[in-house]
Amino acid sequence: xxxxxxxxxxxxxxxxxxxxxxxxxxxxxxxxxxxxxxxxxxxxxxxxxxxxxxxxxxxxxxxxxxxxxxxxxxxxxxxxxxxxxxxxxxxxxxxxxxxxxxxxxxxxxxxxxxxxxxxxxxxxxxxxxxxxxxxxxxxxxxxxxxxxxxxxxxxxxxxxxxxxxxxxxxxxxxxxxxxxxxxxxxxxxxxxxxxxxxxxxxxxxxxxxxxxxxxxxxxxxxxxxxxxxxxxxxxxxxxxxxxxxxxxxxxxxxxxxxxxxxxxxxxxxxxxxxxxxxxxxxxxxxxxxxxxxxxxxxxxxxxxxxxxxxxxxxxxxxxxxxxxxxxxxxxxxxxxxxxxxxxxxxxxxxxxxxxxxxxxxxxxxxxxxxxxxxxxxxxxxx
Amino acid sequence: xxxxxxxxxxxxxxxxxxxxxxxxxxxxxxxxxxxxxxxxxxxxxxxxxxxxxxxxxxxxxxxxxxxxxxxxxxxxxxxxxxxxxxxxxxxxxxxxxxxxxxxxxxxxxxxxxxxxxxxxxxxxxxxxxxxxxxxxxxxxxxxxxxxxxxxxxxxxxxxxxxxxxxxxxxxxxxxxxxxxxxxxxxxxxxxxxxxxxxxxxxxxxxxxxxxxxxxxxxxxxxxxxxxxxxxxxxxxxxxxxxxxxxxxxxxxxxxxxxxxxxxxxxxxxxxxxxxxxxxxxxxxxxxxxxxxxxxxxxxxxxxxxxxxxxxxxxxxxxxxxxxxxxxxxxxxxxxxxxxxxxxxxxxxxxxxxxxxxxxxxxxxxxxxxxxxxxxxxxxxxx
Numbered sequence: 001x002x003x004x005x006x007x008x009x010x011x012x013x014x015x016x017x018x019x020x021x022x023x024x025x026x027x028x029x030x031x032x033x034x035x036x037x038x039x040x041x042x043x044x045x046x047x048x049x050x051x052x053x054x055x056x057x058x059x060x061x062x063x064x065x066x067x068x069x070x071x072x073x074x075x076x077x078x079x080x081x082x083x084x085x086x087x088x089x090x091x092x093x094x095x096x097x098x099x100x101x102x103x104x105x106x107x108x109x110x111x112x113x114x115x116x117x118x119x120x121x122x123x124x125x126x127x128x129x130x131x132x133x134x135x136x137x138x139x140x141x142x143x144x145x146x147x148x149x150x151x152x153x154x155x156x157x158x159x160x161x162x163x164x165x166x167x168x169x170x171x172x173x174x175x176x177x178x179x180x181x182x183x184x185x186x187x188x189x190x191x192x193x194x195x196x197x198x199x200x201x202x203x204x205x206x207x208x209x210x211x212x213x214x215x216x217x218x219x220x221x222x223x224x225x226x227x228x229x230x231x232x233x234x235x236x237x238x239x240x241x242x243x244x245x246x247x248x249x250x251x252x253x254x255x256x257x258x259x260x261x262x263x264x265x266x267x268x269x270x271x272x273x274x275x276x277x278x279x280x281x282x283x284x285x286x287x288x289x290x291x292x293x294x295x296x297x298x299x300x301x302x303x304x305x306x307x308x309x310x311x312x313x314x315x316x317x318x319x320x321x322x323x324x325x326x327x328x329x330x331x332x333x334x335x336x337x338x339x340x341x342x343x344x345x346x347x348x349x350x351x352x353x354x355x356x357x358x359x360x361x362x363x364x365x366x367x368x369x370x371x372x373x374x375x376x377x378x379x380x381x382x
Numbered sequence: 383x384x385x386x387x388x389x390x391x392x393x394x395x396x397x398x399x400x401x402x403x404x405x406x407x408x409x410x411x412x413x414x415x416x417x418x419x420x421x422x423x424x425x426x427x428x429x430x431x432x433x434x435x436x437x438x439x440x441x442x443x444x445x446x447x448x449x450x451x452x453x454x455x456x457x458x459x460x461x462x463x464x465x466x467x468x469x470x471x472x473x474x475x476x477x478x479x480x481x482x483x484x485x486x487x488x489x490x491x492x493x494x495x496x497x498x499x500x501x502x503x504x505x506x507x508x509x510x511x512x513x514x515x516x517x518x519x520x521x522x523x524x525x526x527x528x529x530x531x532x533x534x535x536x537x538x539x540x541x542x543x544x545x546x547x548x549x550x551x552x553x554x555x556x557x558x559x560x561x562x563x564x565x566x567x568x569x570x571x572x573x574x575x576x577x578x579x580x581x582x583x584x585x586x587x588x589x590x591x592x593x594x595x596x597x598x599x600x601x602x603x604x605x606x607x608x609x610x611x612x613x614x615x616x617x618x619x620x621x622x623x624x625x626x627x628x629x630x631x632x633x634x635x636x637x638x639x640x641x642x643x644x645x646x647x648x649x650x651x652x653x654x655x656x657x658x659x660x661x662x663x664x665x666x667x668x669x670x671x672x673x674x675x676x677x678x679x680x681x682x683x684x685x686x687x688x689x690x691x692x693x694x695x696x697x698x699x700x701x702x703x704x705x706x707x708x709x710x711x712x713x714x715x716x717x718x719x720x721x722x723x724x725x726x727x728x729x730x731x732x733x734x735x736x737x738x739x740x741x742x743x744x745x746x747x748x749x750x751x752x753x754x755x756x757x758x759x760x761x762x763x764x
Contacts, residue, residue: 130546
């Protein structure tokens with residue numbers, strides 16, 4: 001069986017979905033690997049390093065598409081601005097970040113070709129699938145890098161300074177959303193010595209936030225007088241959003257750095273930080289909006305641009321993992337390879353068991369059939 | 383007495399030598415402050431903030447030079463590419479980073495004008511002078527920022543990752559020179575989770591390096607057979623440099639990041655990291671050379687440029703404190719103000735006591751006399 005790595009076409013994409021050491025392991029297990037020249041270069045792996053472990057390094061992507069039985073990609077299909085669908089060969093199996101939320105008719109073409117395509121964005125958050133969960137491994141890198149990026153841009157030190165030249169307070173960092181990216185941003189900012197606060201609409205993450213050294217910001221909700229009237233639920237909602245807005249105005253205005261991480265796969269990002277809140281921040285403050293791909297959590301955010309609003313610098317990076325190409329590739333390559341291996345039976349034969357929870361969740365097209373209803377389900381679940 | 387802040391002219395200089403809060407304190411003590419409009423802007427302090435504490439905000443620098451009895455500068459004289467000397471008024475007193483190692487005839491002009499000029503670069507490293515030691519406070523910021531800059535540029539994470547997607551080793555950071563900047567770079571890289579090693583020709587700093595969590599790299603010198611021959615000292619020198627070179631080849635080649643900090647005031651920086659050593663580093667590795675202003679510790683370094691040598695990115699920043707404008711200004715303003723206050727007697731009258739160790743070390747010109755021999759002494763002491 002030939003595993004192919006065609007290399008990435010998206011501008012700024014530096015990751016490679018297979019490292020030489022993983023290629024060597026696949027080689028030991030009897031798989032052939034075919035990779036386009038230069039595919040690993042931006043992540044720091046030369047063609048020679050792939051050749052040395054037995055890979056067939058070919059001059060162009062089309063050769064990989066022609067030869068491979070299985071394709072490993074970082075970004076394919078809906079995750080690329082330009083459609084790759086026509087290149088896939090009949091009966092080919094594809095694993096990658098395939099942008100399942102923005103695929104339209106490409107899938108019917110692939111169905112006609114009997115292509116099998118797995119979108120790693122849809123790996124379910126169950127323990128058996130953790131080693132394949134590319135969304136989490138990449139979000140973790142994004143959270144780290146967001147904190148480092150903020151430290152690089154802020155005209156203040158993150159740590160407190162107590163020196164003969166005077167004492168300087170630590171920077172105040174506010175992280176909105178305590179998912180994988182948010183927790184890693186919290187941990188990194190805390191490591192650098194900042195004073196970190198975090199907020200999440202899920203109060204149950206409080207303990208985890210506090211275990212990383214940050215303060216969990218809570219809303220002062222008056223729940224006592226909540227049971228006396230009709231229409232109560234709706235009123236509490238209004239009260240909730242009013243309190244949340246007041247808290248955000250206070251905490252954002254007090255912060256040197258705000259890192260927002262509330263991205264919803266396949267949907268526009270909720271606007272959590274308004275211009276009114278940013279008005280309270282001091283000149284030189286920094287926002288890193290990790291939800292920029294979906295339009296951002298912050299009112300002035302522009303995807304892949306750095307904008308300034310009222311003296312505040314707002315970064316809208318959409319692919320921070322690509323700026324940590326080496327580590328991101330290692331982790332992503334592990335995710336892809338683990339996923340691929342989970343499809344093999346004891347004889348190393350590919351077996352697509354659509355009753356398997358992971359296969360069912362991630363499979364976009366197989367056996368001539370487009371299986372996309374679960375894409376909508378997934379979006380609706382968030 | 384009028385204290386004047388003319389503002390900075392050097393490209394990229396963002397610091398301001400007086401903050402509104404320190405201006406307020408000086409005002410309380412009966413001093414008048416005159417500042418050029420916009421002088422604090424790049425460090426985040428508006429003209430209004432200075433006005434609110436009683437400063438006289440004037441539209442141009444020449445007004446400040448005309449009015450002030452005492453000038454606070456970040457960079458003046460030899461520390462500016464363009465000569466400011468003609469602007470100083472007769473009998474004026476100037477405190478700042480004045481580039482004492484590269485001043486030529488400006489000082490005679492100033493002597494004729496009876497100007498008194500203090501170069502903060504020359505503050506002696508004695509405990510009484512610590513609160514005025516701008517070289518140390520700025521070096522500390524530079525060391526912090528060098529580590530953050532390296533983390534931002536490195537295609538790897540600094541901290542170890544142990545996740546379901548696999549384990550990734552921490553980045554290896556090597557800091558050359560364990561002075562103020564080096565120690566802060568060590569502390570910051572260690573905080574971010576890197577595996578840090580450091581080297582300094584002074585073995586006595588070992589304990590301090592280790593207390594920050596780093597490993598101190600020692601040379602394996604055979605000192606036992608050192609006493610049997612004539613010309614021994616010279617041979618030991620050769621042995622020392624050979625061992626040092628071998629160690630550097632090994633450790634540099636093993637590192638993801640190298641931060642060099644061996645700057646010698648007024649002299650070319652020693653070349654410690656050669657192209658041969660860089661050849662051993664992996665593609666994507668990062669060098670931050672804090673000695674770039676003196677030509678760099680690293681063979682390919684170019685001051686204020688980012689160069690690539692054999693896949694390694696080499697940063698040659700000469701003014702990192704200016705990239706942390708707010709904190710750097712706070713600390714520098716403390717240094718300048720403390721220095722100024724040390725010149726005041728009980729009646730808040732300026733008294734230049736040339737027998738005082740700090741005055742003697744820093745005074746470039748006073749009472750019609752150029753006092754520059756100590757500049758040469760200082761350079762020779764390093």
